[in-house]
Amino acid sequence: MKGSSCASSRAGMAAQVSVLPAPRCLFDDPVQILVAGLQPQQAVTLRASLVDESGELFQAHALYRAGSRGDLDLSRSPAVGGSYLGVEPMGLLWSLQSKTPYKRLAKRNVLTPFHVDIEVYDGHGDMSHLLGKCTNERWFLGEGVKRIPVREGRLKATLFLPPGDGPFPGLIDLYGSGGGLVEYRASLLASRGFVTLALAYMAFEDLPAMPEVLELSYFEEAVNFLRKQQQVKSTGIGVLGLSKGADLALSMATFLPGIKAAVSISGSSFNSFIPLQGGGFTIPAHPYDLKKMKTSDESGIVDFSDMPVDHRDPTTWDCRIPLERSLAKFLFLSGLDDRNWKSDLYCQDAVQRLQQHGREAEFCSYPGAGHLLEPPYLPLCQVSIHKVLGMFVYWGGQWREHAKAQEDAWHRIQAFFWQHLMDADMPRSKL
Incomplete structure (x- = not known):
């Protein structure tokens, strides 16, 4: 560069x-x-x-x-x-x-x-x-960063290694229910000094587009794989996720050993879409009210934001992720114009539960920001095709406000992980 x-x-x-x-x-x-x-x-x-x-x-x-x-x-x-x-x-x-x-x-x-x-x-x-x-x-890939495809055990992933011997903080990066193996956020994080594992969990190679259940043991394999990497600092792993990947990040931090810090981007404090199966337990998917799905007659764009059953309804409580049991540190990020679901309300629920148990959490909500909070300077996507559902989905967001939110969120994410995984301030770019 x-x-x-x-x-x-x-x-x-x-x-x-x-x-x-x-x-x-x-x-x-x-x-x-x-x-x-x-x-x-x-x-x-x-x-x-x-x-x-x-x-x-x-x-x-x-x-x-x-x-x-x-x-x-x-x-x-x-x-x-x-x-x-x-x-x-x-x-x-x-x-x-x-x-x-x-x-x-x-x-x-x-x-x-x-x-x-x-x-x-x-x-x-x-x-x-x-x-x-x-x-x-x-x-999206800095000088000297290595990209290594991973097909070990059941894992479908890509490992990105910063140049040098480290030790570096280790991260697992999860995208949403659109599936696939998304690498560009992970490669940028590696370019900023994090060993990052971009992990696919649905709709990729032989992974089904809509699994009947997601197994926690699959994500545990990813944690164990990353912890074995020589360049990764041994004090703990970070995990970040967007949308469905965000509630998976919270579940990993709750149930799996070795997770020290987790970031939820436009996520839910409840298990969404697909049941999550762990050792001796299953967290069901948060129920939806299909009658509340809104569709534009002219364009066919779907607005899911009112479909989830109210999270305060006792019938949803077995879908909650008991993140208050976790010893990890948490950062919650949400847009107030999120039209996929009301992520701000879920973030508030998570923070309140943590505070009730004497825990602290970082929380930032952004007026005018939509669901798809991406790395900075990627333009706002208000509507796009959902690859698994096969329909146009409304994500929300206003152009300028969303752009400012992405810049701020990107800095917060990196600073959060540097603080809790390395006990150090975020380094300046050497590029």
């Missing part, structure tokens, strides 16, 4: 576009976008373009006026129109949208970067006169 500025202009172009501190960076790195060589107060349009691995084009644009010296600095210059308004240094990234409705931007192959073309055009809205162009190469 070395370099000082972007090769910014072609012969004959009037403006120079640059990305600092380097044109190559990790995807979660903030950058400074500069434009020089404009006329004072010149009206210009900046456009970002990214083509994902399926060939889908994502774009964002913003209208600006150059300063008195003919330059622009997106960390200080306000956008006056377009995909966002005001001073938004990373707005061209987090506001990327596809013209195809309900497309989610996600990284399938972490061994390759996303290339973001940043162009500046003369005038507001008429993008016919290109003045300058630059490409920002954004990686």
Whole structure:
């Protein structure tokens, strides 16, 4: 990820576009976008373009006026129109949208970067006169990070190892009920100094799309595998999960030895969707009231947020995860515009139960944030196809608020794990 500025202009172009501190960076790195060589107060349009691995084009644009010296600095210059308004240094990234409705931007192959073309055009809205162009190469795998596929015992996973001998804090990373083996968050965490195991548990290879039951012993295999890695600090493992992966993280921290810290992202304090089977017990799935499912007549988008039976109803209490028994530390993150389920209420339930047992927990809720809280600068996905259910699902969220929530949550997650797994402050990036 070395370099000082972007090769910014072609012969004959009037403006120079640059990305600092380097044109190559990790995807979660903030950058400074500069434009020089404009006329004072010149009206210009900046456009970002990214083509994902399926060939889908994502774009964002913003209208600006150059300063008195003919330059622009997106960390200080306000956008006056377009995909966002005001001073938004990373707005061209987090506001990327596809013209195809309900497309989610996600990284399938972490061994390759996303290339973001940043162009500046003369005038507001008429993008016919290109003045300058630059490409920002954004990686999900830092220099020296190793990616190792894992097929040991029943495990379907990918291990990411930071460069060096360690010891490093060890993490298990779980995504939601859409299934598959999702690697891009785990690879970024490894790039920040965590040995990270991205773990699949449904809808991948021979794992069924909708299992009749999930076995706690499968997740115990993952914990034991990670603890055996020489680079992992021996004091305990962390686990983080999004959506269904979040309640699994809470269950792992409750029932499995060796889990020292757990992060729930847009999760539930109740076992969701699929019964969880442990040694001599089964936690049933939280019941749903199908009559409360809301569907848009025109688009067919499904809103699940009112479907779960009220968690205060005594008939749901055998679905609770008894996390108050755990000795682990907990961090709960939720968006107040989560339209998949009311994750904020579940977080409050978990925190209250912990406090009643003399325990502390960190909890942060974000106004305007939706369900899919991702690493920073990945754009908001309000609606997308649920791969297992085969229907369009409403996730919620407002663009600017969600982007700010992702930045804050990403910092909190890393600081939380550094504190409780290493008893140290979060290190600065060496990239």
